[in-house]
Amino acid sequence: MAETTLSRQDQPEQVVLLKPSKGWIALNLKDLWLYRELIYFLTWRDVIVRYKQTVLGAAWAIIQPVINMLVLSFIFGNLGKLSTEGYPRPIFTFAALLPWGLFSKALSDTGRSMLSNRNMITKVYFPRMIIPLSSILGGLVDFAIQFLVLVGMMIYFKFTPTAGIWTLPLFLMLALATALGVGLWLSALNVLYRDINYILPFLTQFWLLLTPVGYSIGEISPQWQLLYSLNPMVGVVQGFRWAILGTDPPSWISLGISVGISLILLVSGMYYFRRMERTFADMV
Amino acid sequence: MSEYAIRVENLGKRYMIGAQTERYKTLRDSLTDLAHLPGEIMRRGVGKPKQEIWALKDVSFEVKKGAVLGVVGRNGAGKSTLLKILSRVTEPTEGFAEIHGRVGSLLEVGTGFHPELTGRENISLNGAILGMKRKEIEQKYDEIVEFSGVEKFIDTPVKRYSSGMYLRLAFAVAAHMEPEILVVDEVLAVGDAEFQRKCLGKMSDVAHEGRTVLFVSHNMSAILRLTEETIVLEKGQVAYRAPTNEAVDYYLTSGFAQTGERCWHADEIPAESTPFKPVALRVCNPQGAVAETIRSVEPFTIEMEYELTAPITGLRVGVYLLSTHGEHIFTSFDTDNANEYNRYMTRPAGRYISRCKIPADVLNDGRYILGVNASSFRVKRYFQDEYALSFTVDSTGAPGMQWAEPRPGPVRPRLGWDIEEIG
Structure with a gap:
């Protein structure tokens, strides 16, 4: 859309050239960096506003995954009789729900984010990518609270962290990158096609079933494993279970596939978003 | 540079x-x-x-x-x-x-204000959206609060603000971005x-x-x-x-048609105005003909023709009369009188003309601007055009014409004077 030839703080004068842009355009990550404080403020707003005027407040960040855990344990354990590789079902499920919760919340938040921030988009300039980005980062606070619950469960079930626990941030990054990639696609598409609003709940549900959250990856027969790891969240969930509980680690091949797919989603999502960005103010 | x-x-x-x-x-x-x-x-x-x-x-x-x-x-x-x-x-x-x-623009006053956040929180957020650095916001914080005049409520969520307070706070932030x-x-x-x-x-x-x-x-x-x-x-x-x-x-x-009539074409009517569709605004002389110049000593009529594609509750259609400097001389609505107000609580769909009769001997000579407003009070402004047409008033025969001097002021009423000799 526009090139900032001189940045605001380095030079006394900022010159901006506004002209039509065509086709695929540069990501302009520098502008994103210039506006980093806005990312922080929008994330902060999302976090503060989320639990205002609720009776239970931030407790919801705990109640939601705990109830999810109970439901999934009941369906896959009591009804489905699927194994947990000998680990206590609550902690086995919860370790997977942690990244999954972050991911599914990111999908639904980013999908709606452009529309709910319509009044900003139509009135003031900033790199639009900030909106989906900050709505994903807001989920990290919930994640941190839920992590404390997991620590409590580990103490209760007497689990000592494995040696691989240091890799947890890497798997978290993989989850965030995947979420941002898919989120960028969804948020840009939702500006053009409101159908995304209706597709989102199904998408999340199917994705949950295609990810070993309620069950163990061992339930998938070996010949399907590679196809199965096309879903980057498989690598994330497996990595979390391995780093926290010490289950079988994900294989290098399937992990490689997960990372590759996630990067493809992220980069293509960014370029698609930038391409559509110029129409947002007129379409949203 | x-x-x-x-x-x-x-x-x-x-x-x-x-x-x-x-x-x-x-x-x-x-x-x-x-x-x-x-x-x-x-x-x-x-x-x-x-x-x-x-x-x-x-x-x-x-x-x-x-x-x-x-x-x-x-x-x-x-x-x-x-x-x-x-x-x-x-x-x-x-x-x-x-x-x-x-570039800072005051067209985005209050952009990104979140109703659940307090005044204080919204100042930071809004400042960031307008492109201010955090340090800059902190430095100007006191100045902003003082300018807005809402010190007492700065820790109250802005959803409890009156619309005036909200606006003042929003403007204060925007005005301080320099x-x-x-x-x-x-x-x-x-x-x-x-x-x-x-x-x-x-x-x-x-x-x-x-x-x-x-x-x-x-x-x-x-x-x-x-x-x-x-x-x-x-x-x-x-x-x-x-x-x-x-x-x-x-x-x-010169921007206006000189005919004393203004018609709206489909592409001039904003989408928000539905179901109100303005058709024409006219200034008519006592013979009922559209006139660009009217005489101040004769009564004249302002006609607003419009169409409602759906019924509207509480609709009022009115005119503004303005001087060429843009100052309001009066504003009047077709349901100002209790009778019309009660009769047209809900105006059914259809085509209408609202007529306003201006008595003789009101306006001074010169050019005047007519504007139109169609709204439901505190509900919605359907249509507004503040400068819809202009017309000229000729004061031949008006009171005081024996002196060839301009009389200041937009009105030139024929008032009852009485001279009494008391000594």
């Missing part, structure tokens, strides 16, 4: 009418479009849109650093589009604009008189500090007071650029 703050060359912005009225597509529409695509290409050739409207076309102008430029134009003349392009919200379809310096180029759009149309005075004061401060201001307004007296030079936009093009006095004169007089 360039001597210009803004340089605009051949700027154009095209909107697809279909896209504007339908707002957005569904996936299904796209799929059916896709199916029709080959036929479409055969018929019209690649890339030819169905229906397009140029909100701006071939607009070129430049603003020197430190200048205060006014921008006036009727609804749909392209003012908002121009501002949106200059503030980088949307990009032009052709041409380019060069901006030297940080951009090199300030773009102002119609902020003065809102708020009470006291607040408006404050806004105008702040704006002339900005202008005096040597910063560049682009001021878009319907308020001619504010334009006259604050700007030295003004451009008049008409149908997306720069029709006139001159010192403000001349430009305002041009806009208020």
Whole structure:
């Protein structure tokens, strides 16, 4: 859309050239960096506003995954009789729900984010990518609270962290990158096609079933494993279970596939978003 | 360093009418479009849109650093589009604009304000959205709070604010961002008189500090007071650029049809005005004919013809009478009287004419501007055109004509005088 030839703080004068842009355009990550404080403020707003005027407040960040855990344990354990590789079902499920919760919340938040921030988009300039980005980062606070619950469960079930626990941030990054990639696609598409609003709940549900959250990856027969790891969240969930509980680690091949797919989603999502960005103010 | 703050060359912005009225597509529409695509290409050739409207076309102008430029134009003349392009919200379809310096615009007053956040929290958030650095916000925080006058409620969520408090706080943040180029759009149309005075004061401060201001307004007296030079936009093009006095004169007089009648074409009616559809506004002489000049010693009628495509509850259709300086002389609505008010609580769909009879011996000679407003009080403003038409009043035969001198003031009533000799 526009090139900032001189940045605001380095030079006394900022010159901006506004002209039509065509086709695929540069990501302009520098502008994103210039506006980093806005990312922080929008994330902060999302976090503060989320639990205002609720009776239970931030407790919801705990109640939601705990109830999810109970439901999934009941369906896959009591009804489905699927194994947990000998680990206590609550902690086995919860370790997977942690990244999954972050991911599914990111999908639904980013999908709606452009529309709910319509009044900003139509009135003031900033790199639009900030909106989906900050709505994903807001989920990290919930994640941190839920992590404390997991620590409590580990103490209760007497689990000592494995040696691989240091890799947890890497798997978290993989989850965030995947979420941002898919989120960028969804948020840009939702500006053009409101159908995304209706597709989102199904998408999340199917994705949950295609990810070993309620069950163990061992339930998938070996010949399907590679196809199965096309879903980057498989690598994330497996990595979390391995780093926290010490289950079988994900294989290098399937992990490689997960990372590759996630990067493809992220980069293509960014370029698609930038391409559509110029129409947002007129379409949203 | 360039001597210009803004340089605009051949700027154009095209909107697809279909896209504007339908707002957005569904996936299904796209799929059916896709199916029709080959036929479409055969018929019209690649890339030819169905229906397009140029909100701006071939607009070129430049603003020197430190200048205060006014921008006036009727609804749909392209003012908002121009501002949106200059503030980088949307990009032009052709041409380019060069901006030297940080642009702040008062068209985004309160953008990103979140009702659940307190005044204090919203100041930080809004500041960041407007592009202020955190340090900058902290430095100016006290000043902002003081300017807004809402100290007592600064830790209350803004959803509990009155609309006036909300606006004052929002304006206070925007007014303190100190951009090199300030773009102002119609902020003065809102708020009470006291607040408006404050806004105008702040704006002339900005202008005096040597910063560049682009001021878009319907308020001619504010334009006259604050700007030295003004451009008049008409149908997306720069029709006139001159010192403000001349430009305002041009806009208020020659820009209007001279017939005493103003008709609205479909493309001049904004989508928000549905179900109200203005048809025509007329000034009629006592014989019932449309007249550009009326005599002050005769009564005359103002007619507003319109159509309702659906019933509206609480609708009032009214006129503003303004002097050529943009000052209001009076405002009157068709349901001002209790009888009409009760009878038309809900106005059914249909075609109407609201007639307002102005008695003889009210107006002084000169030119007057008529504006229209159709709204439901505190519910919605369906349609407004503050400068719909102009007409002339001829005062031949008016009281006091034996003295060939101009009488100041917009009214020249025939009053009952009585001279009593008491000594």
